Amino acid sequence: MTYLETAAQFYSEVAQTPEVGLCCVQSTPLQLPGLKIPLPMQEMNYGCGTTVHPTELANQPTVLYVGVGGGLEALQFAYFSRRPGAVIAVEPVAAMREAATRNLEMAAQQNPWFDTSFIEIRPGDAFNLPVDDAAVNVLAQNCLFNIFEPADLTRALKEAYRVLKPGGRLQMSDPIATSPIPTHLQQDERLRAICLSGALTYQEYTQLIINAGFGQIEIRARRPYRLLDKQTYQLAENLLLESLDSVSFKVDIPEDGACIFTGKTAIYAGQEAFFNDQAGHILQRGIPAAVCDKTAAKLGDLKPEEIMVTDSTWHYDGGGCC
Numbered sequence: 674m675t676y677l678e679t680a681a682q683f684y685s686e687v688a689q690t691p692e693v694g695l696c697c698v699q700s701t702p703l704q705l706p707g708l709k710i711p712l713p714m715q716e717m718n719y720g721c722g723t724t725v726h727p728t729e730l731a732n733q734p735t736v737l738y739v740g741v742g743g744g745l746e747a748l749q750f751a752y753f754s755r756r757p758g759a760v761i762a763v764e765p766v767a768a769m770r771e772a773a774t775r776n777l778e779m780a781a782q783q784n785p786w787f788d789t790s791f792i793e794i795r796p797g798d799a800f801n802l803p804v805d806d807a808a809v810n811v812l813a814q815n816c817l818f819n820i821f822e823p824a825d826l827t828r829a830l831k832e833a834y835r836v837l838k839p840g841g842r843l844q845m846s847d848p849i850a851t852s853p854i855p856t857h858l859q860q861d862e863r864l865r866a867i868c869l870s871g872a873l874t875y876q877e878y879t880q881l882i883i884n885a886g887f888g889q890i891e892i893r894a895r896r897p898y899r900l901l902d903k904q905t906y907q908l909a910e911n912l913l914l915e916s917l918d919s920v921s922f923k924v925d926i927p928e929d930g931a932c933i934f935t936g937k938t939a940i941y942a943g944q945e946a947f948f949n950d951q952a953g954h955i956l957q958r959g960i961p962a963a964v965c966d967k968t969a970a971k972l973g974d975l976k977p978e979e980i981m982v983t984d985s986t987w988h989y990d991g992g993g994c995c
């Protein structure tokens with residue numbers, strides 16, 4: 674069996690017998706007015722964060738959801754789009770497709786606004802999405818891509834890029850590792866399937882997204898996810914995994930490199946009313962301007978005495994008030 678087949682077999686098992694708390698972090702589930710989540714669907718929350726960002730889902734986007742699980746996030750996306758076929762959910766595991774279908778039928782009984790036609794579940798996998806080029810506004814996946822080995826992750830990211838419309842968004846939540854995971858754990862197929870040993874470091878993960886062509890990445894959340902303790906996992910030191918929620922945009926990569934927004938700001942503290950770096954950034958004196966990490970580094974180097982750069986908050990959502 675390949676590691677992908679091991680993963681598929683594992684998810685077939687947990688589709689039939691839910692494993693509560695398999696991947697999720699202890700955070701309040703996303704509450705939305707008038708949305709009721711059926712209990713079996715809650716029990717099958719196998720995501721490690723959220724890919725559903727309510728303030729960014731205007732205009733009834735078409736969403737491709739890869740790895741449907743119990744259907745929780747597909748339902749949450751449907752909440753915003755509310756039209757037949759708005760959400761296409763791709764899932765290779767038959768038992769998971771069946772479980773999601775059952776859960777969504779239950780959701781239709783509990784939510785008067787919801788109709789099962791809003792979500793179409795299609796067989797398929799992350800490497801061959803059954804969707805045309807440039808067909809969707811949003812592609813979301815939660816706690817799936819971390820299972821893939823780097824070469825397969827590259828394939829999945831390129832496939833995501835293919836099906837997104839120009840300007841479209843890749844909305845992901847995945848574990849990342851605070852230091853490289855040793856080979857003996859990476860090769861453990863079961864640990865990989867349960868999202869504990871395939872995680873890349875933040876730098877490796879973001880670089881593969883950029884390599885697939887995405888010109889802008891925004892980090893929505895970063896929090897502790899699991900601890901691989903040294904006794905259980907035969908490690909020299911405990912190894913912390915984090916969960917990273919990100920949105921990557923299908924826009925051109927600027928000549929000087931992709932923009933990654935992690936919540937940094939630049940603040941001008943010189944004598945003038947504003948500072949213009951002649952490269953598109955105007956800083957008003959004393960007022961923080963949200964900047965990507967690349968610009969933050971450039972501005973900080975340019976005038977270290979006059980421009981203060983604040984740390985990453987890891988909660989970037991556009992920001993700015995004026």
Ligand SMILES: C[S@@+](CC[C@H](N)C(=O)[O-])C[C@H]1O[C@@H](n2cnc3c(N)ncnc32)[C@H](O)[C@@H]1O
Nearest residue numbers: 684718719720740741742766798799815816817
């Ligand atoms: C960790 S679960 C996450 C489920 C769901 N996203 C959630 O948040 O609850 C991973 C899901 O991806 C599916 N999956 C496994 N291999 C896949 C592949 N190669 N392509 C697409 N989905 C896959 C699994 O069957 C499972 O439904």
